[in-house]
Amino acid sequence: MDLFEYQGKQFFASFGIPVSAGEATDNVDEAVAIADRIGYPVVIKAQVQVGGRGKAGGVKLANDAAEAREHAVNILGLDIKGHIVKIIWIEVASDIAEEYYASFTLDRAAKKHLGMLSAEGGVEIEQVAVDNPDAIAKIWIDPVDGLTEPAARAWVEAAKLNPVATDGAVDILLKLYTAYVEGDADLAEINPLILKPTGEVHALDAKVTLDANSTFRHPEYEQYDASQVRDEREAAAHDKGLQYVGLDGSVGVIANGAGLAMSTLDVVNQVGGAAANFLDIGGGANADVMAGALEVINNDPRVKSIFINIFGGITRGEEVANGIITALGRVSIDAPIVIRLDGTNAEEGRAILAPHLNDALQMAPTMLDAARKAVELAAAR
Amino acid sequence: MSIFVDENTKVVYQGLTGSQGRYYGLLNRDYGTKVVAGTSPKKAGTDVDGIPVFATIKDAVAETGANASCIFIPAPGVRAAVMEAAEGGIEFIVCITEGVPAHDEAWFYNKLKRDFPGVQLLGPNCPGIISPGKCNIGITAGHIAKAAVPGEKNVGIVSRSGTLTYQALYELQQQGIGVTTCVGIGGDPVPGTTFIDCLKAFEADPETHAIMMIGEIGGSAEEEAADYIKSSVSKPVSSYIAGVTAPAGKKMGHAGAIVSGNTGTAKAKMEALEAAGVKVGLNPTEAGELMVEIVKGL
Numbered sequence: 001m002d003l004f005e006y007q008g009k010q011f012f013a014s015f016g017i018p019v020s021a022g023e024a025t026d027n028v029d030e031a032v033a034i035a036d037r038i039g040y041p042v043v044i045k046a047q048v049q050v051g052g053r054g055k056a057g058g059v060k061l062a063n064d065a066a067e068a069r070e071h072a073v074n075i076l077g078l079d080i081k082g083h084i085v086k087i088i089w090i091e092v093a094s095d096i097a098e099e100y101y102a103s104f105t106l107d108r109a110a111k112k113h114l115g116m117l118s119a120e121g122g123v124e125i126e127q128v129a130v131d132n133p134d135a136i137a138k139i140w141i142d143p144v145d146g147l148t149e150p151a152a153r154a155w156v157e158a159a160k161l162n163p164v165a166t167d168g169a170v171d172i173l174l175k176l177y178t179a180y181v182e183g184d185a186d187l188a189e190i191n192p193l194i195l196k197p198t199g200e201v202h203a204l205d206a207k208v209t210l211d212a213n214s215t216f217r218h219p220e221y222e223q224y225d226a227s228q229v230r231d232e233r234e235a236a237a238h239d240k241g242l243q244y245v246g247l248d249g250s251v252g253v254i255a256n257g258a259g260l261a262m263s264t265l266d267v268v269n270q271v272g273g274a275a276a277n278f279l280d281i282g283g284g285a286n287a288d289v290m291a292g293a294l295e296v297i298n299n300d301p302r303v304k305s306i307f308i309n310i311f312g313g314i315t316r317g318e319e320v321a322n323g324i325i326t327a328l329g330r331v332s333i334d335a336p337i338v339i340r341l342d343g344t345n346a347e348e349g350r351a352i353l354a355p356h357l358n359d360a361l362q363m364a365p366t367m368l369d370a371a372r373k374a375v376e377l378a379a380a381r
Numbered sequence: 382m383s384i385f386v387d388e389n390t391k392v393v394y395q396g397l398t399g400s401q402g403r404y405y406g407l408l409n410r411d412y413g414t415k416v417v418a419g420t421s422p423k424k425a426g427t428d429v430d431g432i433p434v435f436a437t438i439k440d441a442v443a444e445t446g447a448n449a450s451c452i453f454i455p456a457p458g459v460r461a462a463v464m465e466a467a468e469g470g471i472e473f474i475v476c477i478t479e480g481v482p483a484h485d486e487a488w489f490y491n492k493l494k495r496d497f498p499g500v501q502l503l504g505p506n507c508p509g510i511i512s513p514g515k516c517n518i519g520i521t522a523g524h525i526a527k528a529a530v531p532g533e534k535n536v537g538i539v540s541r542s543g544t545l546t547y548q549a550l551y552e553l554q555q556q557g558i559g560v561t562t563c564v565g566i567g568g569d570p571v572p573g574t575t576f577i578d579c580l581k582a583f584e585a586d587p588e589t590h591a592i593m594m595i596g597e598i599g600g601s602a603e604e605e606a607a608d609y610i611k612s613s614v615s616k617p618v619s620s621y622i623a624g625v626t627a628p629a630g631k632k633m634g635h636a637g638a639i640v641s642g643n644t645g646t647a648k649a650k651m652e653a654l655e656a657a658g659v660k661v662g663l664n665p666t667e668a669g670e671l672m673v674e675i676v677k678g679l
Contacts, residue, residue, distance in 0.1 A: 106483055108570050108600040108637070111490050143488040144495060184482050213636060214482040216457045243634045258568060258634025259542020259597055262623040266647075267664050269626040278627070280634040313522040313547045314408070343551055344522055367666060 001210045001224050004047040006089040008206025012190075015179035017172055018202045022091025031072035032065050034090045040064055041093040044071045048083040049229055051124065056080040061093055083229070094204060098162055099192035101125050101136075102173060103207075104180040113141040113180070117159040117173070121192035147177040161195075168201030169193070184214030233277065233300050240292040242279060249274025250304040250378040251371075252297035252335065254290070256281050256311065264309045267367050273375030276302045286319070291327035298333050304378035306337045307370055317341055317349025325356060336360045336377045340370035382589075383512030383529075383562040384537065384582035385473055385501060385574075386449060390516050393418040393438060393447035393471070395454050395462050397429050402453035405477075405520050406432065409451075412523040414516050417445040438469030449473040451509070451518050456480040459505060463489045467497040475518045476504035476573070483636065486571035493573070502573025506636065508543040508565035511550075521563070526550045529559035529588055534679045536672060537583035538563040539576055540595035541602075541635070542623060545665055549593055552669035558676055561589045568597065568635025576606035584614050591617045591675050593668065594659070598624030599638045599645045607653035617675045619660045621668035622647045 003011060006024040013019050023034045024047065035042045046058030053059060058080050062068040068090070078085045099122035107114040118136045120128050128135055137159035141147050149170065156169045172193065180188040189207040196202060215221045230238060237244030243258065251268050253275045255261035261280040268275045277297065281289045297303055310320050320341060328337075336359065341349045350363060357363055362377075364370035392409070396402035397419025407430055410416040418433055418441040425436035435441040438450065450466040452459060452475065459481045466474045486505060493500050503510060509519015514528030525547055529535035536558055540546040546565050553560060564579050566572045576594060583589045592614070596603040603622060610618055625647040627633050629640040640646050651661045660675065662668030 106487060106570060108602075109605065111487060111571055113487065142491050143484065144491050181484060184484050186483065211482050211484070211636075213456065213480045214484070217482075245628070245631045245633060247628065255544075257542060257544025258638060259540075259545035259595070259623050260548065262542075262597060262627060262633050262638065263545060263621075263665055265627065266623065266625045270663055275626070278631075278633055311544050311548050311551070313525065313544065314520060343547060344525060367664065 001212050001221065001228060002049045003208040003210065003224055004049065004087065004227070005045065005206050006047055006087070007224060007227070008208040009203070011183060011208055012179060012203055012206050015175050015183070017175045017179065018200070019206065020091040020094055020202070020204065022089055024087050024089045026076070026087050028069060028072045028076065031088055031090055032068050035062060035068040036065060038090065038092055042068060042090050043093050044068065044075060045089045045091070046075050046078060046080060046085040047087040047089055048080050048085055050081045050083045053080050058085060094194060094202060095197050096194045097197045098165070098195040100161055100169070100195070101128070101191045102176060102193045103187065103189035104177055105187045107140065110140055113143060115139040115141060115147070115155065115173070115177070117155060119159055119161050125191065146181070147174060149174065164199050165195045165201050172201055172203065184211045184218060185209060186211050233296060236299065237279070237296045240296065242281065242293060242296065244296065245278040247275050247277050248302070249276050250302055251374050252276045252300060252303035252306040253309070254279050254281060254293045254297065254306065255309040260309060260311055264307065264367070267371040268307065268375060271368065271371045271375050273371065273378060276300055287323040287326035290323045291330045294327055294331045294333060298331060298335070303335050304381045305374045306333070306335050307374040308337060308339045309367060309370065310341050312341070312343035312345060312349065315344070317343065317345035317347070318352055321349035321352035324353065328361070336362065338362045338364055338370045338374040338377065340364050340367055382586050383515055384579070384586055385562065385564065386510055386512055386516040386518060388515040389415070390449050390473070391415045391417045391445060391447045392449045392451055392518055393420060393441045393445065395420050395438070395450055395452045395466065397421065397432065398424045398434060399453055403429055405453065409517050412517040414518060417447050438465050438471060442470045447471065449475065449518065452476040452478055454478060456482070460485040460489055463502060464492065467493055467500045472500055474500065474502045474573070475507070475509050476502065477507065477509060477519055479506040481505040481569065483570045486569060490571050490573060503564065504567045504573060506569040507567030507572070508546060510562065510564050512562045513560050519565070521565070522547065525554060526563060527554040527557070527559045529561040531588065533559060534590040534676045535559040535561050535588055536591050536593055536676065537561050537579070537586065537589040538593045538595070539579035540565050541568050541597050542595060545595050545621070545623060548665045549595060549669060552666065553672065556673045558673065561586060568637050570600065570637040576602050577609045580606060580609055580614050584616060589616065590679055591619070591672065593672050594618055594620045595668070596620065596622045596650055597635065597638050598627050598633065598640050598647050601644065603650035604653040607657040607659065610659060611657040617660070619662065619668050619671040619675055620654050621662045621665050622650045
């Protein structure tokens with residue numbers, strides 16, 4: 001779950017990390033009222049989950065109410081790399097002496113937490129890693145030990161920040177690590193982390209990704225889930241509890257198991273087509289889940305044909321076949337369907353499907369054959 | 382021979398009294414696995430179709446000699462369940478549960494390495510392990526796997542994906558090729574058992590003659606495995622990597638299956654494996670066919 005900046009700042013603030021005072025809104029009048037309340041100058045920032053918003057005109061300084069109104073009008077509704085701005089964040093403008101970078105994430109190869117700190121902040125860290133890798137001080141943290149104060153101090157010294165910033169940076173990094181661990185974040189990033197002329201260290205931005213698997217111990221994360229950016233198809237699938245990712249092709253895909261679903265997209269691509277989606281219905285492939293999956297796919301105007309790819313393991317072929325027939329009885333489908341059914345009791349399953357086959361419901365013996373047929377059918381419509 | 386488990390492995394099911402634990406525990410027993418116990422703090426003293434239920438792993442090990450465990454406990458209880466198994470004397474822990482927070486996984490992975498270096502954890506979010514004809518722990522359908530035949534050329538399988546593992550087992554069975562052990566390491570960011578752990582064990586197993594490795598996008602485990610194959614594996618390997626067409630930044634079902642920027646792509650993984658001499662198929666069927674060719678050429 002990716003958080004918007006304003007959510008990330010509220011998340012940071014709850015762990016004691018200093019952030020600028022501010023408020024979010026979706027409305028111009030409200031934005032001016034917030035700015036009046038906070039006191040000028042203020043910064044008005046577009047809330048989108050994509051980089052480069054400053055260059056796109058999504059971050060503006062306002063010195064009075066007239067400017068605040070003008071910027072709010074311009075930024076709300078702005079299209080930044082395909083993301084339409086629906087919310088703006090208005091905060092106290094900060095004086096900046098220096099800009100740094102700080103983050104924690106999981107290093108999957110090392111199986112440890114990785115902290116990155118750099119005196120070169122305010123730019124894309126990926127670019128710093130390419131241009132000047134020595135400018136990033138890294139620390140690997142064993143989750144059992146956690147981050148200690150002496151280790152954080154040595155890390156800050158290794159990053160060669162302005163010595164004035166040392167104490168403030170150590171304090172923020174310890175709090176950021178606590179937020180990362182206790183908040184179950186996949187990523188907790190501050191870019192830029194600023195040093196003010198007064199010597200204080202402060203989080204000027206917040207990029208946070210939370211682990212959706214951790215919601216059982218963070219019921220408050222429901223608010224973040226509700227504000228996730230999803231296209232209409234993804235939102236419909238999410239409501240049905242389906243593992244779905246929207247894509248741009250014309251072959252709707254339903255498969256059981258994440259690996260097989262990914263593999264299905266690959267095979268469709270290999271025979272010259274493109275999938276409209278990734279959809280994993282899990283191991284069971286029962287009628288309810290199948291009907292829900294078909295509904296989501298059927299409502300996607302991109303879809304010209306549907307490829308159902310099922311490998312029966314514990315779930316037997318006849319159960320899968322009966323599930324498909326029941327689901328088709330419940331949902332009226334516009335696009336032609338190609339089914340590939342293999343694995344446990346595949347023969348029995350195919351026999352159940354056989355009397356229902358016609359131009360709109362076909363069967364193919366292998367994944368490749370089924371993909372070819374589905375791509376052909378999509379091209380013909 | 383098999384790796385990690387064999388016909389003498391005695392398994393205790395953590396969560397045997399739950400619906401999933403009961404269903405798969407009994408299926409595994411029907412397959413021939415020595416399912417010796419279950420645990421449930423509230424149902425100690427009862428039994429599940431004759432399998433005794435104990436309050437703790439410690440009690441189950443003391444009474445039955447269990448040396449492996451299989452976890453079907455919901456995600457919030459997994460961290461405690463893994464540590465209870467290790468502290469209770471279990472040597473091989475299989476965690477089927479999906480949806481375990483990454484921070485918990487990273488924590489117990491490092492805790493086990495430090496305090497229980499002899500314990501092998503498989504999973505979380507994995508289908509389990511099957512040594513056909515000997516032992517099946519987890520949710521794999523036993524009848525789609527052909528047992529290894531002594532004197533013939535047999536294959537070992539290691540995979541990050543459940544259904545693609547079944548697909549591989551099934552295709553080898555259709556071709557009459559036996560499997561020594563099939564290990565599903567799972568699709569999460571911090572798997573307890575890695576490709577390299579399995580490659581090492583298959584390399585050392587005299588009955589395994591070739592290895593099939595099924596990977597997917599995300600992380601760098603396949604690249605690390607390629608390096609290991611190059612330096613330390615003499616047996617032929619065939620492979621398939623799922624997710625060639627996956628878009629960057631989207632989790633494809635598995636928590637660990639995500640392309641981040643330019644890292645974790647299927648293309649990079651396939652190239653690394655090919656450079657290590659691995660035969661890489663463009664789809665699961667092709668990887669199966671490549672394995673059939675390899676076995677026939679041995």
